[in-house]
Every structure is written in structure tokens, then in C-alpha cells.
Amino acid sequence: MTLRMERGIRVPMRNTDGSALSRRVWQTALVFVAFVVSFAVYVYGEKQIDRANEQRQTSFRLADQLRQSSDDLTRMVRTYVTIGDPLFKKSYQDVLDIRDGRRIRPENYDSFYWHLTPSRPESVGPQGGRAIPLLELMRKAGFTDEEFLRLSQAKSLSDALTAREFEAMRLMEEAGPEDGQARLAAIRMLFDDEYRRAKTGIMKPISEFNELVEVRTLAAVHRAEDIAFVLRLVFVAFAAAVGALLWLTYAEARSILGGTVQEVHERITRIGQGDFSVTGTPASKGADSVLAGLDSMAERLGAMQAERIRATAELKDKNEALERSNADLEQFAYVASHDLQTPLRNVVSYTQLIERRYRGRLDSDADEFIGFIVDNTKKMTLLIHDLLDYSRASRQTEPPEPCSAGAAVEQALDNLRQDMETGHVEVRVGALPDVEAVPSHLVSLFQNLLGNSIKYRAPDRAAWISVSAEPAENGYWRFAVADNGIGIEPQYHEKVFEIFQRLNPSAETEGTGIGLTLCRRIVHRFGGAIWVESEREGGTTIFFTLRGA
Incomplete structure (x- = not known):
């Protein structure tokens, strides 16, 4: 414990508690910073789960677009060859153009039904913007080489099958209205075992791709979830540590203050207003607390105030006595100087009269003595005159x-x-x-x-x-x-x-x-x-x- 002087008041201060509180505040601040960082990292981990799930969904959606485009091509070509409606041939070509990046992908492509296009041509979607091939979208999706290889195989097989489908459409278009055999041959090209085997060959790499993506993306999601769980635990631990440190800081601050901040503020306000009364006991506040120090200072200030009031009253009495004494002295000097003038003038007059009448009739010593008396009485007259001037200056109102x-x-x-x-x-x-x-x-x-x-x-x-x-x-x-x-x-x-x-x-x-x-x-x-x-x-x-x- 050390003693600090405050205008003559010795106030106890605890260095150890003050330094401990300072360290506690710094610890709390550092842990709080770590808490904020852990929260940010935790949020980042949660975002990683969302990104992993989003990548998972994107992978399946692109694979499904490849599968769906193959199905749509089959549906459009079979319908066109069967009923001869040119709108289905156009839809067939649109599917190919969208997949190969020659036409803009419709905004609602994932829920697009090409077999309804002839009756709902407005469902094709917007025509502006930039067309992107399906393979380019797949490259951007971040697939592994093995996964991309499966999709490339499926795309190549689907592109190869389009040659057979174009051949079937050519046969149907060259056959006349009466040439049923040619039309039937075209239809068989789209329904025979070879066609079905080609379709199966397209679906197989797509299925393998789905399995590979399922394993990879599910593992990525699980990994992100595990990391997020660990970060969640770290975040909760830091939150608990911040709460505990805040409580310890509050307890130590209250111990040092000897009460609440409001109580300290009220006590300082009372002292500032001149209320030096002491409430409570040091034991209830802590002998070395701030409130106890304030009470001790208030007690000493109260004693000093009482002493100051007593000294002020005593000084006032002495000043009044001194003023009365000075007034009496000035009055005395004035009266004395004024009253001394008449007898002094008489002394001077009679001395001068003796000097005139008896000069030369007495011995030389007597003449000298008379001269001394005259000179000194004149000096005394001058002194009394000056004293009167000084007294008048002092008494001037x-x-x-x-x-x-x-x-x-x-x-x-x-x-x-x-x-x-x-x-x-x-x-x-x-x-x-x-x-x-x-x-x-x-x-x-x-x-x-x-x-x-x-x-x-x-x-x-x-x-x-x-x-x-x-x-x-x-x-x-x-x-x-x-x-x-x-x-x-x-x-x-x-x-x-x-x-x-x-x-x-x-x-x-x-x-x-x-x-x-x-x-x-x-x-x-x-x-x-x-x-x-x-x-x-x-x-x-x-x-x-x-x-x-």
C-alpha cells in the first residue's frame, strides 16, 4: 500500500489491486478480441457448409442438365418422326444449340419442358445475353478430372447418338406420304436395341459421375460441418471465458471501489458539495477500498474545514481588533498633533521673546542654549505639521x-x-x-x-x-x-x-x-x-x- 497526497490529505491506494485490475482488464480485452475473431471464423465455417452444399447442388444440376438434354433430344426426335410436326424438330435443334453454347440458356431451364414448347412457344425464355456451352459450365464447376471425364464421355456419346437421330429425321423427310415403309424404318431407328444401348451408354457415365460427386461433395460437406462444429465449440468457450472474465473484473473493481460505481459517484458528489459526513464503517467497504479512502479524506477535510472556520473567525476578530487599534492610533496621532500645536507655539513665542529681551544680557552659553531651543521647537512644529498631513491622508473618506x-x-x-x-x-x-x-x-x-x-x-x-x-x-x-x-x-x-x-x-x-x-x-x-x-x-x-x- 502507498500513500498519495491530495492537497495535504493522505489517501490510501492499493497498488497491488490496481495492477491486478489492470491486468484483468487487459486479459478481458484480449479474450474479447479472440472471441470476436472466433465468431468471425465460426461464421466463415458456417458459410463453408453453405458453399459445399451449393457446390454439391450445382454439380448434380449440371449432370442432370446433360441427362435431361439427352432425354429431351430423344423425345423431340421421336415425336417429330412419328407425327411430322416441324416445331419438334426446331425444339430438337434448340436443345442442341443450348447445350453446345450456340443459344442462350433459358432462365427457367431446370424446370423447362420441351414437349410443351409447340403449344407454349413463349416458354423458351429470353434471347439476349451470352450463350455458354454446357462443358464450359462443367469446367467452371470445379469437378475433378475423373468426374469431368465421365461427363465428357456422356456428352460425346450423346453427340454421337445425334447422328443416328438426324439420319432418322432425314429418312422421314425424304419419304413420301404414301411411303409407309420408309417412315416405319425411321421410327425403328429410334426405338431399336441399338438406340437403347446407345442411350444406356450415355446414362452409365452420368450415373458414375453422380456417384463420384456424391462421395466427394458429401465428404466436403461433412468436413465443413466438422470444422464448423469445432469452431462453434471454440466460440462458445471464448464466450464463456469473456463472461467469466467480465464477472471477475466486476468483482475486483467492486472490491477496489468498496461498492458500486454509483456509490462512488454519489460519495464524490457529496464531498464536492461540501458534505464531509462519513457513512458506514471501513470494514463494510474494505479498509483499503476507494470508498474507505474517500471517507478518510472526507473525515480529514471535515476536520480541516472546522479548523478553517475556527481560524477564520479568530482572524476576523483579530482583524477587527487591529482595525480598531489602527483607528484609535490614527485618532490619537491626529488629536495629539493638533493639540500639541498650541502649547508648542507658546513655547516658541516665549523662547523667541526671551531671545530678543535677554540676548547679550546673559552669558554666551545662555544665548546658545536659547538658540537651540528655538531651532528645535521649529523642527518640532514642522514634524507635527507633517504628522497632521499623514493622519489626514489616513483618515480621508x-x-x-x-x-x-x-x-x-x-x-x-x-x-x-x-x-x-x-x-x-x-x-x-x-x-x-x-x-x-x-x-x-x-x-x-x-x-x-x-x-x-x-x-x-x-x-x-x-x-x-x-x-x-x-x-x-x-x-x-x-x-x-x-x-x-x-x-x-x-x-x-x-x-x-x-x-x-x-x-x-x-x-x-x-x-x-x-x-x-x-x-x-x-x-x-x-x-x-x-x-x-x-x-x-x-x-x-x-x-x-x-x-x-
Whole structure:
């Protein structure tokens, strides 16, 4: 027995029974082929009996035609010589012509009565077609040399007798109406002992032929019958073997399946419909049967389904708790950032007031400390402002709407006008499409990206920024904000999108490390993606995708 894995379910399969069933099926198929062949051979054997009987009948019919033609010639010539009716002479000649192949054989020749021809001339039969001599028909019949010799002798003797019969007709025709002696002599030529001996001589080889044909054809019929009987037994044996093998195949298949095919089909259908309940016991189905394996698989699937339902419910509870926690955190960040602004402004105001009133009146250390307080409170103000923007982006409930990316870039550039003039930055903006977004968020996205390019420009070369867009897959547009600034090393391409992450915290450029995190939140909210391509000192390109309007 082996175990086959079905999506984590171990299902027992019996290799030995499967191979045995396969062999049984092949055996049944081969025996069935032999059965069909034996049936065909048996039918052929039965046909051989029919052919043997047909040849037997044909042989006797041809011999009888020779005998009958001799009798018909005698009857026609005797009648003609006795009564002088020329129609009987014509019939005599017709018999000779048909036998010698000079005239077509009538269709009903085997049941033809020539002595009725004068009163029924239409019974002669058709006149078209090809005439065939009787001897040629005999050659085609497949007679042995000895049999054909007998018929040839009878035909030769009959042909020889026709000379006497023609002589008798000549005497009768030359005799006058008053010459009774000549007519009587003609009649005697057809009734004397010599004529009878000639007729007997004709019948003797025909009788011998019949005896020879009887022995040969009867032996052929018996031989064909014996062969057919043996073939019949072989056919019956193969039929019984096919029946037995079919029963054994059915029994083995049922043993492997553990039930009927209908039961297996119903069980698979129930499993497919999600019914994993188990019916019966493995013993009643066979511990290694397909049905037992299906029940085992159903039991495991049922357990997995119950576990999945439990895990799904647990995951749902945790997701809901996480969503509540995230909502609470966002609310806390918003409230904290908002509420911190007022006391922080007071700190900045009073610190600046102290700086103005007491600068120079205290020692140099005090002036330096006051400067530190002012700078850091300004930084903290900027950080709180960025946190509020990030919180607003997270809490935003406005649905996306069609808006112009070009207009958003213009607004962002207008907001950054002073920084651009200070840094002498050239900005190149290509044709930009309309996209699905919130206008204020789209402006914030471009303003953060453009602001980063301005802040991190290279001091040793004239700065420029390029904004472009091209169609992407599934109705999206791929935007690119490129610059020739200081660049970002590859190992930091993902890190720059994390909150509060700055690659050079001690740099002179202002920033809180929230800008790119905010950009990613905005792009993801609208169903897009954002990534960076850059190298140190090689400039930076930020790519992102948004759905077209």
C-alpha cells in the first residue's frame, strides 16, 4: 500500500489491486478480441457448409442438365418422326444449340419442358445475353478430372447418338406420304436395341459421375460441418471465458471501489458539495477500498474545514481588533498633533521673546542654549505639521474623482516657487493625463516629490526636474518624477518609504522623514504602486501608477 497526497490529505491506494485490475482488464480485452475473431471464423465455417452444399447442388444440376438434354433430344426426335410436326424438330435443334453454347440458356431451364414448347412457344425464355456451352459450365464447376471425364464421355456419346437421330429425321423427310415403309424404318431407328444401348451408354457415365460427386461433395460437406462444429465449440468457450472474465473484473473493481460505481459517484458528489459526513464503517467497504479512502479524506477535510472556520473567525476578530487599534492610533496621532500645536507655539513665542529681551544680557552659553531651543521647537512644529498631513491622508473618506494631474503639478510648483528660485531649479513638465484621485492629495503627492528633488539637488551642477507620464496596463498611467540630484544608493530604495527615515539625519536640509511615507500612503489609497530607481550621484526617478479617469 502507498500513500498519495491530495492537497495535504493522505489517501490510501492499493497498488497491488490496481495492477491486478489492470491486468484483468487487459486479459478481458484480449479474450474479447479472440472471441470476436472466433465468431468471425465460426461464421466463415458456417458459410463453408453453405458453399459445399451449393457446390454439391450445382454439380448434380449440371449432370442432370446433360441427362435431361439427352432425354429431351430423344423425345423431340421421336415425336417429330412419328407425327411430322416441324416445331419438334426446331425444339430438337434448340436443345442442341443450348447445350453446345450456340443459344442462350433459358432462365427457367431446370424446370423447362420441351414437349410443351409447340403449344407454349413463349416458354423458351429470353434471347439476349451470352450463350455458354454446357462443358464450359462443367469446367467452371470445379469437378475433378475423373468426374469431368465421365461427363465428357456422356456428352460425346450423346453427340454421337445425334447422328443416328438426324439420319432418322432425314429418312422421314425424304419419304413420301404414301411411303409407309420408309417412315416405319425411321421410327425403328429410334426405338431399336441399338438406340437403347446407345442411350444406356450415355446414362452409365452420368450415373458414375453422380456417384463420384456424391462421395466427394458429401465428404466436403461433412468436413465443413466438422470444422464448423469445432469452431462453434471454440466460440462458445471464448464466450464463456469473456463472461467469466467480465464477472471477475466486476468483482475486483467492486472490491477496489468498496461498492458500486454509483456509490462512488454519489460519495464524490457529496464531498464536492461540501458534505464531509462519513457513512458506514471501513470494514463494510474494505479498509483499503476507494470508498474507505474517500471517507478518510472526507473525515480529514471535515476536520480541516472546522479548523478553517475556527481560524477564520479568530482572524476576523483579530482583524477587527487591529482595525480598531489602527483607528484609535490614527485618532490619537491626529488629536495629539493638533493639540500639541498650541502649547508648542507658546513655547516658541516665549523662547523667541526671551531671545530678543535677554540676548547679550546673559552669558554666551545662555544665548546658545536659547538658540537651540528655538531651532528645535521649529523642527518640532514642522514634524507635527507633517504628522497632521499623514493622519489626514489616513483618515480621508472622500471618494476618488477625475482630476487633472497637470493642474496638480502646477499647484505644487506654485507652492514651491520660492524654493525653486532660490535653488535655480529648472522643471520640465510633459503632457499629463486625468486620473482618479482626491485633488488635494494629488497636489500633496507631487509637492512632496518635487520638494525632495529640490532639497536633494547636487551642488556641483545645474539642477533640473522632469515630470512625465505614459500609459500602463489595465487602464493605469505610470508617472515619473526624475531629477539629476545626489541620488539614492540601491540598498536604501525601500527604506526611504518608511516613516521618520532620513538617509542623512544630520544634513543641513530640512525634513522630517514623513514625505515619501505620505506619498506611498496616497498612491496606495488610490490603488497604485510607487517605487524608486536611483544610484549614488546619478540622480533619482520616482515612479508611481494611478488609474486613468
